[in-house]
């Protein structure tokens with residue numbers, strides 16, 4: 001399959017629902033669920049600590065750290081399968097990535113709130129390649145100035161969503177809870193961090 005451009009204003013969005021084959025996605029999910037060094041960090045909100053509603057890890061071949069949600073994550077080396085995925089993505093998209101944030105949503109209670117991937121280290125018009133494995137979940141986008149209707153995408157096992165252009169400046173995204181979902185989901189967001 002191929003990346004298909006979705007109609008959107010103020011940014012670029014493309015989706016390949018079958019970026020990986022089901023058997024590639026199955027194998028990767030099973031191996032990475034058990035082999036990635038998942039962290040379960042706490043966040044402090046209004047002076048109170050809470051465990052985050054997901055687990056995560058951050059990988060790169062460079063000695064970089066990523067400041068995100070009030071945390072500083074130091075990069076761990078790539079898992080060989082994650083490095084392989086990065087190389088495949090770079091070949092398919094023609095874009096370069098030097099780090100990946102990997103989130104584990106253990107079931108439909110885990111989630112991510114509204115935000116843009118607009119940290120300074122990502123530069124002005126970041127390319128963010130999002131690969132999903134496991135339970136299908138809804139990925140929501142909303143325009144910051146309400147200049148367009150909200151967009152809901154179903155991100156399937158083995159799909160690739162590419163966010164590019166001015167998207168992070170004009171839109172926010174979120175992954176809401178889906179309490180009926182009992183299966184885990186892994187999401188990789190490959191990024192390029194400038195230092």
Ligand SMILES: O=C(O)CCC(=O)C(=O)O
Pocket residue numbers: 101103112117130139155173175187189
């Ligand atoms: O899990 C997802 O699909 C989105 C993750 C995300 O937005 C992020 O890691 O910044």
Ligand SMILES: [Mn+2]
Pocket residue numbers: 115116117173
């Ligand atoms: Mn994001």
